[in-house]
Amino acid sequence: MRTYDCAPTLNDTQVLEFCRNGFLMLEGIVPDEINRRTFAFLDAHPSGEPVEILKEDWFVNNVILHPEAAGAVRSLLGANFGLPVLMSNHRVQCPMPAQGWHRDGGSKYGPQQNYLQVFYYPQDCPVELGPTELVPGSHFLFSLSTYMGHYGHIRGGVKTTAPAGSIFISVYSVWHRRSASTAEGLRNMLKYSYWRTVPPQRDWVIDPDFDLATAEYGLAGPTFRQQFRDRYDAAEMYFWLCGRMSEFRLIGGQGWPHHADNFLDKPYGMPPEPLKGLA
Numbered sequence: 110m111r112t113y114d115c116a117p118t119l120n121d122t123q124v125l126e127f128c129r130n131g132f133l134m135l136e137g138i139v140p141d142e143i144n145r146r147t148f149a150f151l152d153a154h155p156s157g158e159p160v161e162i163l164k165e166d167w168f169v170n171n172v173i174l175h176p177e178a179a180g181a182v183r184s185l186l187g188a189n190f191g192l193p194v195l196m197s198n199h200r201v202q203c204p205m206p207a208q209g210w211h212r213d214g215g216s217k218y219g220p221q222q223n224y225l226q227v228f229y230y231p232q233d234c235p236v237e238l239g240p241t242e243l244v245p246g247s248h249f250l251f252s253l254s255t256y257m258g259h260y261g262h263i264r265g266g267v268k269t270t271a272p273a274g275s276i277f278i279s280v281y282s283v284w285h286r287r288s289a290s291t292a293e294g295l296r297n298m299l300k301y302s303y304w305r306t307v308p309p310q311r312d313w314v315i316d317p318d319f320d321l322a323t324a325e326y327g328l329a330g331p332t333f334r335q336q337f338r339d340r341y342d343a344a345e346m347y348f349w350l351c352g353r354m355s356e357f358r359l360i361g362g363q364g365w366p367h368h369a370d371n372f373l374d375k376p377y378g379m380p381p382e383p384l385k386g387l388a
């Protein structure tokens with residue numbers, strides 16, 4: 110399989126933010142010339158799976174291996190991550206009603222991150238062109254797509270309105286849908302996956318000021334679950350990514366990872382500090 114390595118770009122706070130929300134947006138990072146070339150390529154290859162584009166060096170070098178996107182993937186999947194072998198284009202003639210809420214087939218639930226689902230907008234995607242809508246934190250919530258598809262507006266949903274050249278990276282199981290579009294026109298959105306090939310370890314950008322005691326594990330918006338559960342899930346995913354699952358523990362109550370900004374001291378129930386010299 111084709112693998113790639115590069116410098117990681119995310120720090121601890123950003124990795125934990127990804128664990129909480131289930132996605133991160135990199136706005137407008139691909140050059141306009143490449144966006145236009147991609148748009149033209151997709152006009153010439155209008156299928157739902159234009160996998161031929163993965164053989165184009167200009168596309169691979171500027172989109173798939175873009176330093177910021179690949180650096181984020183490297184941070185979350187580790188060294189020598191596997192490159193995409195399938196390309197999907199969500200090519201839609203707008204206007205269209207909203208798609209049903211769903212998580213993609215093959216979703217597994219838990220802290221493990223062995224692959225990432227990535228989206229690239231080669232054109233501007235304002236709200237009128239029906240950007241993908243995501244529910245932050247929903248990557249931990251199991252529901253059958255057959256039920257989810259009947260939900261309408263979900264409080265806290267985020268529409269990924271973004272300029273051309275934006276890439277967003279998501280946990281595979283995050284709830285999403287194409288939102289309703291109102292404008293006339295064609296919307297392309299490419300979707301592809303990267304894969305882990307090495308065991309997880311904390312080898313992203315280490316932030317020496319990152320403090321496990323006071324880090325923010327909770328979602329800013331609605332969580333749709335029992336109080337503190339969002340914190341527990343995000344903390345567990347962060348520990349999985351650090352390769353420290355054997356040390357992960359939850360005491361419950363007001364123990365770690367409770368919001369600890371107002372605590373007199375460190376929260377009770379913290380996992381042990383890493384051994385000296387080990388990240």
Ligand SMILES: [Fe+2]
Binds near residue numbers: 211212213285
């Ligand atoms: Fe989907």
